Amino acid sequence: MAGHKWGRNLLGGAAVLATIMAVVFGLPAIDRAVPADRAAPAQRHTIADGISVVPPTGALIAKRTRIGPETGSILFLIGPARYVISVEPFTGDLPEAASRLRTKIQSMRGYQVTSPETPMVTDSGLHGLGSSFTAPGRSGRYLAFVVPGRTVEVTINVSETDFQQGLVPIDESIASIAWNGGR
Amino acid sequence: MTVSQPRRWGLSVRPTPRAARALKSLRLPAFWILCALLALSAWRLGIMLHSPLARFPTATITAILLFGLWAVPFWLFIASMDFLEREPPLLMATAFAWGAMVATMAAMPGNRALLGLTAKLVSPDFAMAWGPAIASPLIEELLKALGLVMIVLVARKQINSVLDGMVYGALIGLGFQVVENIFYALNSVEMANEGDTAAPVVATFFLRGFLAGLWSHTLFSALAGAGIAWFLVRTDKTLIVRWGGLLVGMGLAWGIHFIWNSPLLMDGVGGSGVGLLIGLLLKGMPALLLAMGLLWVARHREANYYIDKLEELRDPKIATRGELHTLRHGHLRADARRYGKYRAGTAGQKAVKALQLAQAHLAVELSRAPNGLATGDPILLHSRDEVLAERQRLRVLAHPEAVASPLRPVIPRVAVLGMIAAIILCGLVFFAISAMHGA
Numbered sequence A: 001m002a003g004h005k006w007g008r009n010l011l012g013g014a015a016v017l018a019t020i021m022a023v024v025f026g027l028p029a030i031d032r033a034v035p036a037d038r039a040a041p042a043q044r045h046t047i048a049d050g051i052s053v054v055p056p057t058g059a060l061i062a063k064r065t066r067i068g069p070e071t072g073s074i075l076f077l078i079g080p081a082r083y084v085i086s087v088e089p090f091t092g093d094l095p096e097a098a099s100r101l102r103t104k105i106q107s108m109r110g111y112q113v114t115s116p117e118t119p120m121v122t123d124s125g126l127h128g129l130g131s132s133f134t135a136p137g138r139s140g141r142y143l144a145f146v147v148p149g150r151t152v153e154v155t156i157n158v159s160e161t162d163f164q165q166g167l168v169p170i171d172e173s174i175a176s177i178a179w180n181g182g183r
Numbered sequence B: 001m002t003v004s005q006p007r008r009w010g011l012s013v014r015p016t017p018r019a020a021r022a023l024k025s026l027r028l029p030a031f032w033i034l035c036a037l038l039a040l041s042a043w044r045l046g047i048m049l050h051s052p053l054a055r056f057p058t059a060t061i062t063a064i065l066l067f068g069l070w071a072v073p074f075w076l077f078i079a080s081m082d083f084l085e086r087e088p089p090l091l092m093a094t095a096f097a098w099g100a101m102v103a104t105m106a107a108m109p110g111n112r113a114l115l116g117l118t119a120k121l122v123s124p125d126f127a128m129a130w131g132p133a134i135a136s137p138l139i140e141e142l143l144k145a146l147g148l149v150m151i152v153l154v155a156r157k158q159i160n161s162v163l164d165g166m167v168y169g170a171l172i173g174l175g176f177q178v179v180e181n182i183f184y185a186l187n188s189v190e191m192a193n194e195g196d197t198a199a200p201v202v203a204t205f206f207l208r209g210f211l212a213g214l215w216s217h218t219l220f221s222a223l224a225g226a227g228i229a230w231f232l233v234r235t236d237k238t239l240i241v242r243w244g245g246l247l248v249g250m251g252l253a254w255g256i257h258f259i260w261n262s263p264l265l266m267d268g269v270g271g272s273g274v275g276l277l278i279g280l281l282l283k284g285m286p287a288l289l290l291a292m293g294l295l296w297v298a299r300h301r302e303a304n305y306y307i308d309k310l311e312e313l314r315d316p317k318i319a320t321r322g323e324l325h326t327l328r329h330g331h332l333r334a335d336a337r338r339y340g341k342y343r344a345g346t347a348g349q350k351a352v353k354a355l356q357l358a359q360a361h362l363a364v365e366l367s368r369a370p371n372g373l374a375t376g377d378p379i380l381l382h383s384r385d386e387v388l389a390e391r392q393r394l395r396v397l398a399h400p401e402a403v404a405s406p407l408r409p410v411i412p413r414v415a416v417l418g419m420i421a422a423i424i425l426c427g428l429v430f431f432a433i434s435a436m437h438g439a
Helices: A002-033 A094-106 A167-175 B022-027 B029-055 B057-081 B089-121 B124-154 B162-192 B199-211 B216-233 B239-261 B273-311 B321-327 B330-368 B378-396 B413-435
Strands: A045-048 A051-053 A060-067 A071-078 A081-089 A118-121 A127-135 A138-147 A150-158
Touching: A002 B029, A002 B089, A002 B124, A045 A081, A051 A081, A060 B089, A060 B124, A071 A167, A071 B124, A081 A167, A094 A127, A094 A138, A094 A150, A127 A150, A127 B162, A127 B199, A138 B162, A150 A167, A150 B162, B022 B029, B029 B057, B029 B089, B029 B124, B029 B162, B057 B162, B057 B199, B089 B124, B089 B162, B124 B162, B124 B216, B124 B239, B162 B199, B162 B216, B162 B273, B199 B413, B216 B239, B216 B273, B239 B273, B273 B321, B273 B330, B321 B330, B330 B378, B330 B413
Parallel strands: none
Antiparallel strands: A045 A051, A045 A071, A060 A071, A071 A081, A081 A150, A118 A127, A127 A138, A138 A150
């Protein structure tokens, strides 16, 4: 009788362990095995008017819009992160572009900008200004760049607890944003 | 007074047998599997915290301290839910640790994989909108429920009522919520790219701790725990009905978590701060009311079960009729302590509490000894003597009966305080939403 109980207890414990293993290793293995039809090719993607970007490794293209030659956007999905780059006509300077984007973010209810804006420069020499924000259940970063007559707005929005490693390929992708002079 | 058995709550509790001892768990294989999982998860959690701790020590320590302190009132509330038959602290800590370490560490890769699968198999658009509502409840509720299954495997006899399941479930959820919030805070520090600053942590603390998620995981897991405990305790029901109860509990936890994470009412109703507040309340309040209602029923069924054991003694030296009535209700027990203070000062308050605890202890011991005091059982006799000693203490203070005040207000004080707290909280949330440009 005692042996029977011991065996059942072992079986129960093993079942719990097996379920956890299935979640930790099984699901990611299935995810890796399923091919992604909308995977973003690792090549430069033009968004609008000569503004282009190299997507992060493993990103999916969730949405792509193009309204005329001067306006367009691309939305990548990288695990739990949404990474959006949009190009629009704009006549102001960089602080104004950053301020405009910050206002858009803060107008979403519950969104709170958490740090002062800091400058950054892409590999091709584009100057940007951005900051971070937080909201219930997500956190993110925004950046604005200006090229003559255009603004490039970048927003990253993450709804996951552990995303520190995931930021590296996105940072690399942001650094790849370039403008070819509108040619 | 005649006590007719079995009453409605006669089968709601399966008393923990005296033979149940913590050391017996050491012989169970599930205990060692549990230890291994906790150790592995603690190691993994340590690795995950190592990097932010090295790069952002102030922010990381601030996040741990803030969310650790935030958990204290929740822990105290959960622990006080089961006044009559207190749960072993070690088992309560195990439940919390499961939620904080095993469930969180396993949920991270699972959530990410399921989100990825949703994006590939349905569409990235769908995954963005509905992924968190589908993946997180499925993975997280499963992992948290496994924590209660593990506790059942190592200490089956400790889960002897639906209330016990709710207590352990809530603690698992609380542990999960604390660690999840810490990682959200660290994420925002990482996102800020500003170095070691606590500002993003404080913003996340307010948003995750109060605005959205005041009762989230704690409540979801309490409902799942109720379902699991009902399955275990109600052995008088058919297996199909018991499975039904379990699935209802799990389904409620999953469904409420799904609604909470879904894009529905994400921006509230209408276009103002009030609209967002209404949206948050519409999403959160039905779940809170459901859980509190279930808790109320579970607490009263357990209290009635144990107090019936005292009532069967028909001995006013052990418990008068007024005391029996008082012991059945949490707010009356609290009122009796206040009345003791009013009549006999702090000593009176302490003496009333000591008598209530001694009576609760005797009631629990009576439930474990079917033949009662007549057998001369030494543990029972000792418990009875404790009650009599506490009674004598009250008599010396000229306050012989630990009952609620006859002049107490019609509406229980706890209800009034709860309403005031809810109104203040709503006001603070509205103020916060307005401050965040939401109004």
